[in-house]
Amino acid sequence: MQSNGVQVLQEVRAGRLFKDASTLRADSRKGLIRVIEREDGLISFQWKERATVQPDCDPETDIITFPGDAIFIKIPNSSTRSFMLKFVEADRDLFFWMQEPRAEDDAIRAEQLSANINSYSPDHAGEGQEEEAMDTADQAQIAEASCTGATRASAEEQAGVQAAQLAAALRSIGMPAGMEQGESDVAQLLSAMQQRRQQLPGPSLSEVLKPEVLLPILQDPTILQILAEHLPEGQRTQQDLENLVTSAQFRHQLDVFSSALRSGQLDLSHFGLDSQGSSVLDFLIGIQERFSQADKQ
Amino acid sequence: MSGSDAWTTIESDPGVFTELIEEMGVQGVQVEELYALDEELLMSLRPVYGLIFLFKWRQETDNRPTLNPEDTLGHIFFAQQVIPNACATQAILAILLNAGIKLGSTLSELKDFTSAFPPDLKGMAIGNSEQIRRVHNSFSPPQPIVPDEAKLAEKDDEVYHFISYIPIAGSLYELDGLKPGPIKLCDLDAKDEWLLKAAPHIQSRIERYAQSEIRFNLMAVIQNRKQVYSQQLAKLQQSSQSGEVHQPMDTDLAGGAASPADADSEMGRLMELIQQEDDKFRQWHEENVRRKHNYIPFVFNFLKLLAEKGRLQPLIDQAAASKPASFSHQEK
Numbered sequence: 001m002q003s004n005g006v007q008v009l010q011e012v013r014a015g016r017l018f019k020d021a022s023t024l025r026a027d028s029r030k031g032l033i034r035v036i037e038r039e040d041g042l043i044s045f046q047w048k049e050r051a052t053v054q055p056d057c058d059p060e061t062d063i064i065t066f067p068g069d070a071i072f073i074k075i076p077n078s079s080t081r082s083f084m085l086k087f088v089e090a091d092r093d094l095f096f097w098m099q100e101p102r103a104e105d106d107a108i109r110a111e112q113l114s115a116n117i118n119s120y121s122p123d124h125a126g127e128g129q130e131e132e133a134m135d136t137a138d139q140a141q142i143a144e145a146s147c148t149g150a151t152r153a154s155a156e157e158q159a160g161v162q163a164a165q166l167a168a169a170l171r172s173i174g175m176p177a178g179m180e181q182g183e184s185d186v187a188q189l190l191s192a193m194q195q196r197r198q199q200l201p202g203p204s205l206s207e208v209l210k211p212e213v214l215l216p217i218l219q220d221p222t223i224l225q226i227l228a229e230h231l232p233e234g235q236r237t238q239q240d241l242e243n244l245v246t247s248a249q250f251r252h253q254l255d256v257f258s259s260a261l262r263s264g265q266l267d268l269s270h271f272g273l274d275s276q277g278s279s280v281l282d283f284l285i286g287i288q289e290r291f292s293q294a295d296k297q
Numbered sequence: 298m299s300g301s302d303a304w305t306t307i308e309s310d311p312g313v314f315t316e317l318i319e320e321m322g323v324q325g326v327q328v329e330e331l332y333a334l335d336e337e338l339l340m341s342l343r344p345v346y347g348l349i350f351l352f353k354w355r356q357e358t359d360n361r362p363t364l365n366p367e368d369t370l371g372h373i374f375f376a377q378q379v380i381p382n383a384c385a386t387q388a389i390l391a392i393l394l395n396a397g398i399k400l401g402s403t404l405s406e407l408k409d410f411t412s413a414f415p416p417d418l419k420g421m422a423i424g425n426s427e428q429i430r431r432v433h434n435s436f437s438p439p440q441p442i443v444p445d446e447a448k449l450a451e452k453d454d455e456v457y458h459f460i461s462y463i464p465i466a467g468s469l470y471e472l473d474g475l476k477p478g479p480i481k482l483c484d485l486d487a488k489d490e491w492l493l494k495a496a497p498h499i500q501s502r503i504e505r506y507a508q509s510e511i512r513f514n515l516m517a518v519i520q521n522r523k524q525v526y527s528q529q530l531a532k533l534q535q536s537s538q539s540g541e542v543h544q545p546m547d548t549d550l551a552g553g554a555a556s557p558a559d560a561d562s563e564m565g566r567l568m569e570l571i572q573q574e575d576d577k578f579r580q581w582h583e584e585n586v587r588r589k590h591n592y593i594p595f596v597f598n599f600l601k602l603l604a605e606k607g608r609l610q611p612l613i614d615q616a617a618a619s620k621p622a623s624f625s626h627q628e629k
Contacts, residue, residue, distance in 0.1 A: 205596070208616045217608060226602055230595035232586050249587035253438050257593060271597055281616045284600065288613060291604035 005039035009116045012109050016047065017082060017095035024075075024082070024095055033096065034059070035116040042066075045085060045117050047096070061094065065117040072113035074106075083110055085117075202262075202279040206254035214245045304382040304430055305437035309351055309457065309514055312581030313436050313588070314389060318518075320432045322401025323393055325524055331515040334500050339492045344520045347392030347463035348492075350499055351385070352506055352513035354458035363478035366416050373465055374408060376419035378474025381456060386433045387423060388459035391472045392518045395465050403428050420474065439591045462499065464491040471498070523574040530567040533560055 011034045016027040030050040038044055043066075046059035070092075075082040081098040083106070098106050217223070218241055228236040235244070244250050258280050260266045268275045273286030307313055314328040328349075329342060339345065366375050374394040378384055393400065394408050407429075411422045423429060461472040462482075469491055471480040482498055485491055499515065506513055537560045603609040 203616050208612055209596075213612065213615070217603070220606075223599070223602060227595060227598055230592075230598055232590040235583070235586060243583075244587065244592075247584070247587055249584055250592060253592050254596070256438055257596070281613070284609065284613045284616055287597075287600045288604050288609050291601045292607060292609065293605060 007037040009035045009037055010112055013099040014096040015099055017097055026097055043117055067118045072110050202281050204255050204258040205280050206251040211246045304380050305434045306382050307436040309385055312584050316585050322403045325521045327521050329517050334496055342517055342519050346396040346518045347461050349388045349459055349461055349516040351457055351459045353511050354456045361480050363476050363480050366478045373479050375416050375479050376423055377416040379420035380424040384459045387474055388461050391461040392463050395463050436588050462495045469494050523571055526567045526571050533564050
């Protein structure tokens with residue numbers, strides 16, 4: 001379901017637990033955990049009270065979660081239906097008790113919550129921004145900065161722009177409960193965002209080696225001469241080569257390879273490359289560094 | 298997950314299935330994809346051994362009764378789907394092992410060996426068949442680039458399900474490996490055309506899934522078309538040579554050739570169809586060769602060559618500038 005460009009990923013009925021010295025005290029109110037994907041593609045973890053007259057009241061808790069920030073798990077050594085949003089950073093944890101009727105499904109719901117708050121949808125960032133109404137001017141700024149195709153800036157530049165806009169927007173809508181507002185926290189956010197951006201998978205080889213990019217390159221006859229031995233027998237003509245790079249089977253293998261590379265299953269040292277990285281970009285840079293002849297041109 | 302006894306995912310493609318069937322030792326059978334439930338088209342593809350309906354699976358309520366597999370032992374080969382990645386092959390086997398056609402040694406042995414087994418053991422026997430597994434897996438990229446299937450599944454976590462429709466001994470059945478037994482759809486009289494009886498059942502599934510935008514495919518397991526056309530052509534050539542008055546053929550040919558001129562044009566039409574089949578099989582074979590070839594050495598050496606020629610930098614720039622990918626897992 002979509003409203004105002006926000007997509008609700010998951011809802012779980014749950015109440016709050018608050019730390020009271022060494023115990024967790026239950027808040028008796030009926031509540032709802034909701035994980036949403038915002039217009040800018042970021043994930044928000046929210047909690048709101050359920051028994052209000054207006055269905056769309058603002059959540060009491062609204063936290064943006066980046067992949068790797070937190071997981072949703074059962075509270076260790078405690079009663080069966082107590083769960084927590086456990087952050088990697090100290091002192092940010094939040095605690096809940098399940099209010100869904102069937103306790104048997106608690107574990108699955110928790111897994112799904114963890115998966116959702118650790119998800120990232122680069123495809124959505126920038127999609128449909130023009131059509132959706134913006135709540136605040138700052139959110140509009142984030143949307144424009146996220147739209148790809150508007151600029152040929154490098155990945156790092158884009159991340160910097162996004163982070164600055166995000167910081168501005170967060171300041172304007174108010175930080176979520178429990179977080180101190182201050183310049184150092186914003187700086188932390190910025191660097192966290194930069195890090196995330198660099199850790200993101202990057203393009204698949206099938207996107208880099210697109211037919212329209214490859215076909216002009218393949219007009220160089222020496223390429224077929226040298227590479228023919230790596231092609232299957234019976235498919236070693238120029239026409240075969242051109243058919244290959246436009247084929248779905250080739251594209252699929254490039255995707256599979258890129259995925260294996262990204263997952264860390266393929267060690268780049270197998271290719272004689274020094275690179276420690278695991279992205280397609282690292283792979284290409286590794287090859288460039290090893291084989292390009294800097295003394296020519 | 299990638300152990301030596303794992304089954305990999307393969308494309309649901311008629312060219313893949315046709316070669317898969319051949320490599321399991323069955324001659325003279327091919328698979329065609331149908332993009333619409335067109336009764337005229339279906340009839341023109343006869344003899345059709347069975348239909349396979351595949352779709353992205355999700356929970357459905359289905360209260361139709363299933364036959365007790367014990368009652369049908371020896372008449373209907375019904376196996377439960379034990380291995381998720383093998384579901385395409387299992388659906389094909391559901392048709393081949395019930396179609397009454399010549400099977401070749403691998404499948405004949407499997408059928409005999411498992412004839413008294415209950416459905417779950419039949420399913421396990423298929424899963425344990427090293428020969429079948431090897432043929433199935435050969436249509437995925439070769440090691441070492443078969444990734445942990447679980448990881449790819451995260452990205453595209455939809456499971457495809459396959460259902461076979463097949464006439465057996467005077468009745469029409471729906472064989473679904475996730476059910477406890479076969480479902481009998483209706484009885485078939487001698488004059489009934491089973492395809493026309495199956496169509497409404499498939500049509501209602503299509504309509505049900507179209508509403509929820511569930512994608513699906515329909516495939517027909519049929520006799521090799523070139524064989525069919527060649528037989529028809531041979532008959533025509535024989536009778537036109539001997540100068541006989543030609544009998545109309547009781548096949549899908551539009552009308553029967555009743556005169557030498559008609560016979561000529563009919564022969565021309567058949568030869569063109571045969572040529573189309575040759576072209577299609579050649580295309581399918583090309584694609585299968587690519588599927589089975591490991592292109593990583595090619596890609597690496599290609600990129601290395603570009604680097605040496607100073608032509609790699611633009612690709613690097615392009616990769617750095619583009620936004621992160623959503624990988625598409627090529628599975629229908």
